[in-house]
Amino acid sequence: MKLSKYILSTDPLDEVGLYNKQIIFSTRTATSILVDNSLLGNLAVGNYDGIDSELFETLKQKEFLVPVEQDEFAHVISQNKTAKEQGNFLSMTIQPSANCQLGCHYCGQTHSKHYASDAVIDKYYERIVYLLSQKHYDGLAITWYGGEPLTGYSSIKKASEKFIALANERGMTYISDMVTNGLSLKPKLFTELVEVCKVKTFQITIDGTAESHDQRRITKTGEATFDIIMKNIKDVTSMSIYREQRAQINIRVNIDKTNYQYVDPLIDYVKDNGLQRKVSMYFATIVDFGGNDAGKDSLPKNFFADKEIEWLLKCYENDIFISVMPKRQYSVCMAEKQDSEVYDAFGNIYACWEFPYSETYGSGDSLIGNLFFPKETYNTNATLRNWNEILESGATWCKTCTHLPICGGGCPKSWIEGTPACPPFKSNYKDKLLLDYFIKKKSDEKRLAAEATS
Ligand code: SF4
Numbered sequence: 471m472k473l474s475k476y477i478l479s480t481d482p483l484d485e486v487g488l489y490n491k492q493i494i495f496s497t498r499t500a501t502s503i504l505v506d507n508s509l510l511g512n513l514a515v516g517n518y519d520g521i522d523s524e525l526f527e528t529l530k531q532k533e534f535l536v537p538v539e540q541d542e543f544a545h546v547i548s549q550n551k552t553a554k555e556q557g558n559f560l561s562m563t564i565q566p567s568a569n570c571q572l573g574c575h576y577c578g579q580t581h582s583k584h585y586a587s588d589a590v591i592d593k594y595y596e597r598i599v600y601l602l603s604q605k606h607y608d609g610l611a612i613t614w615y616g617g618e619p620l621t622g623y624s625s626i627k628k629a630s631e632k633f634i635a636l637a638n639e640r641g642m643t644y645i646s647d648m649v650t651n652g653l654s655l656k657p658k659l660f661t662e663l664v665e666v667c668k669v670k671t672f673q674i675t676i677d678g679t680a681e682s683h684d685q686r687r688i689t690k691t692g693e694a695t696f697d698i699i700m701k702n703i704k705d706v707t708s709m710s711i712y713r714e715q716r717a718q719i720n721i722r723v724n725i726d727k728t729n730y731q732y733v734d735p736l737i738d739y740v741k742d743n744g745l746q747r748k749v750s751m752y753f754a755t756i757v758d759f760g761g762n763d764a765g766k767d768s769l770p771k772n773f774f775a776d777k778e779i780e781w782l783l784k785c786y787e788n789d790i791f792i793s794v795m796p797k798r799q800y801s802v803c804m805a806e807k808q809d810s811e812v813y814d815a816f817g818n819i820y821a822c823w824e825f826p827y828s829e830t831y832g833s834g835d836s837l838i839g840n841l842f843f844p845k846e847t848y849n850t851n852a853t854l855r856n857w858n859e860i861l862e863s864g865a866t867w868c869k870t871c872t873h874l875p876i877c878g879g880g881c882p883k884s885w886i887e888g889t890p891a892c893p894p895f896k897s898n899y900k901d902k903l904l905l906d907y908f909i910k911k912k913s914d915e916k917r918l919a920a921e922a923t924s
């Protein structure tokens with residue numbers, strides 16, 4: 471056996487009371503273990519003396535130790551390919567509305583009042599039936615995206631009813647989620663979305679407290695939206711259906727130099743309004759979109775990574791759901807999955823959900839085709855579909871990166887735009903490993919205390 475090259479580790483943890491210890495993390499299996507400081511050095515030189523047999527088994531099972539002759543990059547890529555071939559969910563993104571009420575400066579879309587007609591919905595359906603005939607699937611997953619998808623709600627409802635009936639006929643699981651600005655997400659509509667359309671997970675962007683959000687996520691006529699959206703979130707998360715149907719609202723905060731100061735107050739606001747244990751929060755940097763210069767005020771990567779740790783810790787301390795550690799990524803995103811497609815309100819087909827309604831990507835090489843034309847006319851080499859070849863060619867830094875198994879390359883679109891897509895984890899993994907360790911420890915302590923009193 472040899473020590474895998476896909477290992478990350480913290481510094482020695484004496485400062486936090488874990489004397490002579492460090493956390494090691496295998497990105498091949500997304501597993502972390504607290505070990506003696508000396509272990510990694512010993513493994514690196516093949517010295518396995520004195521390693522407890524249980525730990526030794528774990529190190530092999532979790533791929534800290536791998537066969538000597540193994541080409542690890544080839545192995546990871548081959549595992550990814552197998553996982554994709556064996557994937558049993560057909561996942562589609564549908565953007566049934568070309569319209570949005572908001573006029574955010576960083577958006578790369580051109581909006582118009584077009585919504586998927588019945589004829590377009592029939593084409594969505596026909597294409598999905600065709601794809602389902604190409605291999606065995608156990609489930610169908612639909613993501614509703616925009617424009618603002620809820621401006622095309624009647625199309626969503628009609629299409630959902632057809633897809634759900636199709637899944638039922640075939641005994642398949644049906645799941646659905648939505649990326650929405652939250653402006654129209656009133657209780658009545660929320661109930662229909664959950665009960666009729668089976669949309670259970672919602673991503674809503676809030677760019678800080680009202681002071682900053684209302685400078686950025688304003689309507690096209692310049693009106694503020696923070697109070698309306700937050701009221702909607704408070705209303706729907708108070709409904710019994712939210713809890714009973716295990717619905718989930720994830721608050722995304724888009725951050726740059728102009729609003730990072732408003733993230734702490736937003737976390738306070740979420741807590742003060744009783745949304746802890748109801749919503750999750752996560753933090754994203756604003757990047758250029760097809761040359762629109764939206765990333766001109768981006769925070770330096772390391773600064774953002776440091777702030778992200780502070781925000782995650784604050785969320786954790788306030789009982790707001792967070793996700794700290796990445797998982798093994800067998801596929802970077804839909805862009806590289808041949809059977810995963812994005813449809814817009816006109817029946818256009820793309821590989822990436824950022825392409826529809828975009829001047830840069832709406833046509834040309836990024837367009838796979840249109841659902842109203844025969845499939846023989848579709849461009850199977852559309853932009854981003856060849857991400858695996860780009861990865862294997864070494865054109866990005868990913869081929870030699872220790873993070874590859876959990877990252878997959880970040881966002882292929884960013885790379886083709888010339889922006890390295892490395893996620894903050896690359897800069898703050900040591901802190902995240904430690905945060906994750908303490909979260910798990912605390913939750914174990916709580917569980918043991920509960921067991922002791924029951
Ligand atoms: S290429 Fe980037 S923007 Fe497009 S779907 Fe993948 S992760 Fe999202």
Ligand code: SF4
Nearest residue numbers: 868871877879880892
């Ligand atoms: S995007 Fe960055 S962190 Fe991710 S695999 Fe590529 S080089 Fe590594």
